[in-house]
Amino acid sequence: MKILIQNGRVIDPRSGLDQTCDIALAAGRIVGVNRVPPEFAPSRTIDASGCIVLPGLVDLAARLREPGHEHEGMLESEMAAAVAGGVTSLVCPPDTDPVLDEPGLVEMLKFRAEKLHQSRLFPLGALTRGLAGEVLTEMAELTESGCVGFGQADVPLASTQVLQRALQYAATFGYTVWLRPQEMHLGKGVAASGPLATRLGLSGVPVAAETIALHTIFELLKTTGARVHLCRLSSAAGVELLRRAKADGLNVTADVSINSLHLTDVDIGFFDSRARLSPPLRQQRDRDALSAALADGTIDALVSDHTPVDEDEKTLPFAEAEPGATGLELLLSLALKWSQDGGVPLARALAVVTAEPARVLGGALGTLQASVGQIVEGGVGDLCILDPQAAWTVQAGALRSQGKHTPFSGYELPGRVRTTLVGGQVAFDR
Secondary structure (H helix, E strand, O other), X not given: OOEEEEEEEEEEOOOOEEEEEEEEEEOXXXXXXXXXXXXXXXXXXXXXXXXXXXXXXXXXXXXXXXXXXXXXXXXXXXXXXXXXXXXXXXXXXXXXXXXXXXXXXXXXXXXXXXXXXXXXXXXXXXOEHHHOOOOEOOHHHHHHOOOOOEEOOOOOOOOHHHHHHHHHHHHHHOOEEEEOOOOOOOOOOOEEOOHHHHHHOOOEEOOHHHHXXXXXXXXXXXXXXXXXXXXXXXXXXXXXXXXXXHHOOOOEEEEEEHHHHHOOHHHHOOOOHHHOOOOOOOOHHHHHHHHHHHHHOOOOEEEXXXXXXXXXXXXXXXXXXXXXXXXXXXXXXXXXXXXHHHOOOHHHHHHOOOHHHHHHHHHHHHHHOOOOOOOOOOOEOOEEEEEOOOOEEOOHHHOOOOOOOOOOOOOEEOOEEEEEEEOOEXXXXX
């Protein structure tokens, strides 16, 4: 199918392109940017007047809940939510049931996702069998089956020796290890340690749970030379350690969730379980530090941390509720809100959900490396058409995700995705 997108403001953060021009797509590829081939005869023309045309979003943290948790989300519902939010590529953690520690499971998941013809799915393989933290998985076989890296999801590693061996092995073969920095014994609370948690009588997670884990990771990186991606930093102290690690030349990247970027522990309110999240929401100074670090490039990417949760598991007392919130459909609008509220350039706000997360994936993208997260002739036709003037109110019932719980319910957000194209085909059209 040949598609011509006309009159849109095309913004490509990777190349710096920002101008009103046309884009031509054919056979799943971009065949013209600002110059339509003379013989090009489109079968469909999309008028993007007043809209921004940007690369399809790349989300580095989205749980699809399948296999094993279909009561909380299914590939069909969560992929539909992804394209509705302009997300054309997403990374899913390995904490499915069964865990993604066998090549056959990874291949099955990718096959199911590809049949839907919506977002591209890039699974993470389990770092240890069953995420038990004892025996390393067969990383080479998992990579061949389609894994882009290896991690423990939200399950902390108790053994520093196992982590060291994993990093040594990953460094030998050029794999990336994805780690959520949390010390096993200090990270068992349900809210961030501080006056609010104390007042509400909630068990706290101190900042030290993050910083102790970061110190360990960085010391091991110095001796192994491995590449690590840090998932969902949550504290000002963690940001400072990351900044120093990058200055020291360690091969490390990091992301922050939309929840930690916009919310604080005050948003727990009167035990609102929609704000029961992992990592927990911290104080204002932490949020400000995370925002500044994302703006200056210390933190590389913004993620949705999409975790659909079943009604029965969420409508419980705060400490008993399952942590998580839906976020795929909110990612782009919350990036725009961050830009507007914090005076961050639009190009940077779009980069942290397109070009920067694609750079984090790097060579793991294989043949797609040169085109995911950017607009380039010859690249894949993954595009998002955004109406920047269309404000909308987050209503749980209107979300396409099977998970309806989000702490942003009732928020008025800027920008609405009008059309999403994946592989040159329209995957979503409002």
